[in-house]
Amino acid sequence: MVNANVSEVVSFKIRKDLKRRMEKLKDKVNWSEELRRFVELKIKEMEAKESKERIREKLRKAPWSLQKGTSAKLVREDRDSH
Numbered sequence: 001m002v003n004a005n006v007s008e009v010v011s012f013k014i015r016k017d018l019k020r021r022m023e024k025l026k027d028k029v030n031w032s033e034e035l036r037r038f039v040e041l042k043i044k045e046m047e048a049k050e051s052k053e054r055i056r057e058k059l060r061k062a063p064w065s066l067q068k069g070t071s072a073k074l075v076r077e078d079r080d081s082h
Contacts, residue, residue: 010039 014022022031 022029
């Protein structure tokens with residue numbers, strides 16, 4: 001079992017002027033938290049994109065196919081049935 005509470009250090013380089021601007025705002029912004037949040041959101045976004053691509057590929061390879069507009073038609077029929 002993986003312990004999700006174990007932390008790792010990640011470092012990266014930024015331009016000096018950007019670092020100075022961050023330092024000016026350090027009392028107003030928790031940069032570590034903001035960067036952790038950004039990384040987590042970016043990972044979720046990329047994982048969702050990869051999942052969508054895998055699903056699209058499986059649908060392309062499916063032995064059946066639907067005519068264009070079938071999904072919209074089915075959604076409309078479902079909405080109208082309620």
